[in-house]
Amino acid sequence: MIALKDILYKVTINAVVGSTNIDVLDVDFDSRKITDGNLFVATRGTIxxxxxxxxxxxxxxxxxxxxxxxxxxxxxxxxxxxxxxxSKALAIIASNFYQIPSENLRLVGVTGTNGKTTVASLLYQLFKKAGYKVGLLSTVKIMVDNTEYKATHTTPDSLTINKYLSEMNAVGVEFCFMEVSSHGIHQHRTEGLCFEGGIFTNLSHDHLDYHKTFAEYRDVKKKFFDQLSDKAFALVNVDDKNGLVMLQNTQARKYTYALKSYADYKSQILENQFGGLLLKVNDSEVWTRLIGNFNAYNVLAIYAAAELLGLEKVEILRLISDLENVSGRFQYVVSGEKITAIVDYAHTPDALKNVLETINSIRTKNEELITVVGCGGDRDKTKRPKMGHIATALSTKVIFTSDNPRSEKPEDILSEIEKGVEPQNYKKALTIEDRKQAIKAACQIAQPNDIILIAGKGHETYQEIKGERFDFDDLKIVQEFLKQLQK
Structure with a gap:
């Protein structure tokens, strides 16, 4: 129980009718969850x-x-x-209601189109291995030190964020790493939080169903850095031209990282294979089980962030070499027939291109690269032909299939993906709407030493069709079919 006047601290108020000298038992923005003595915040949603x-x-x-x-x-x-x-008021009220929990731990936000989950999850893993109590708010899961909760959004609503941060306070969590999505920033979900640092990974084509223009999408991301205090750090990838844009108006201490450009933190890929990466980070070499150019950026980001948060360089390098891959991010299995199957969340044109280019840089070109890919329904339609173009340009065979069609007809989505295929690549592609059958077909087509990429869903363990979620796990399904081939 807390006084209404206390949880309105720092809220910009236009008018008050009644007394603020009353107690509030709980806060909610969903009228169905309201009980006696609650505060109801009337927010304007998209629906x-x-x-x-x-x-x-x-x-x-x-x-x-x-x-x-x-x-x-x-x-x-x-x-x-x-x-x-x-919505902005709700975020500040939520922070006040839970006694401003972000002040009592070291909170770092990670934003960008690709790499948010990997960077946040690897930082969680690294600091856990360093012996700290750590929190994680990510697309894949929410961790309150060792206790795991299911995630429903990349950036939860502000009440949920502060509730989990409060739980982290209760168990003595010292560091928390949080994915910060453009939706979350735009809807003020991160308002009122005290961030010690912000990390920018990259910016590419995504969410234009929501933001309408790329400039708006970029500027929403930038707003996160604009709001950082002078006590925080801002760490950005300057190989992406938008990295310096993020730093333009921030009060935070500015740091940069890159593989190609001049930066505070530099990395060079010395070896790149399916077993992992050998990197030179600044002046030191480190081996990591993570794979591909995009993970070289992710490793560099976590190295830089860990140093900015006070860990010793030698300790960080040791911990990086011990990190495990993140669920649904370039997870791979090798069958007895030596067929390699890779499951990756790549659901944007840039992410798909990165994964396919990584595979092509490692493979010998004597084997086939078979890509299974689709696009989600009720989302940015403009990226669909781009995904079709990239998949067929960079693979030897492609099977277009259903992703999460949601309320759309799968055949309509597939038709839009197919529009991106250039004439010289027509023969590479076929369409199998049923995702399970598409994965089965890829396994049946594959010969020893071939590589199968199943892209788009990664860590997700469901398929969303007409408002219903059905159990569906790409990794489990491909493992089952590969086992059947061995019999």
Whole structure:
């Protein structure tokens, strides 16, 4: 229980009707979860407007309401707080309600199109191996030190973020690494959090169904760095031209990393094979089990971040050599027939290109590279032909299939992917709508030493079709089919 006036600290208020000298038992923005004595925050979402549910929340026992527009009917005994932006207010209220938990640990946010999950997860793993209590807020999972929770969004809503940060406080977590998505920034979910650092990985084509233009997408990412304090660090990849854009208005201490450009933290790939990478990081060599050029960037980012957070260089290098790959990120299995199957989350044109170029740089070219790929429904449609073009240009065979079609017809999505295939690559591609059958076909086509890439879903253990989620795990399914071939 906390006084309403206390959880409104730092909230920009336009008007108050009623008393703020009342107790709040809990806070929610979902009217269905409201119980007696709660504060209801009416936020405007993409599907529903919380202002339409103010009466419902009051009927369920809400004693205080935060909204952007006061309702015409004011109920006696209920306090109304009118604010400029209720999503922003919710984030600050959530932080205050949970006693500003981000102040009591060292929170680092990771943003960018590709690499967020890998960088955040590897930092969690590295600091755990260094002996610290660590938290993780990621697409794959949420970790409160050793306790795992299921993740539902890349960046959870602000109440959920602060709830988990509060739990981390309770068990003595010292460091927390958090994926920060463009949606999360745009919807003010990270407002009111005290970040000690921000990391920018890269920026490429994604989420243009939501942001409309690439410039808007870039500027939303930049806003995260604009909000960092002068006590924080900003670490950016300057091989991506948008890296320096992120630093333009930040008050944070500025650091850069790169493989190709001049930077504070430099890396060079000495060896690149399916067993891992040998890297030269600044002046030291390190071996890692992670694979590919894109992971050279990820390793460099975690090396730099760990040093900025106070770990010794020699210790960081030792820990990097012990890191394990992240679920659904270039995970691979080799069958008894010496067929290599790789499962990767690559669901953007840039990520798919990176993974395929990595495989092509390692393979001998005497074997086939068979790619199984699709695109999600109800998402950015403009990337579909690009994915089709990249897959067929960089593979020897391609099977287009269903990803998470959601409410769209799979055949419509596949038709748009196929539009990107150039005439000289027509013979490389076939379409099998059923994803399980597509994976089976790839396994049947493959000969000893061939490579199968199954892209797009990575760590996901479901397929979303017409509002329902069905069990579906790319890695398990390809392992089953490869075993059948050995019989």
């Amino acid at each position: 529903a407007d919380g202002h339409d549910f103010i009466d419902t929340a009051i009927e369920k026992g809400a004693k205080s309401i935060v909204c952007e527009a006061l309702p015409k009917k004011i109920i006696d005994g209920v306090t109304y707080i009118e604010v400029e932006n209720s």
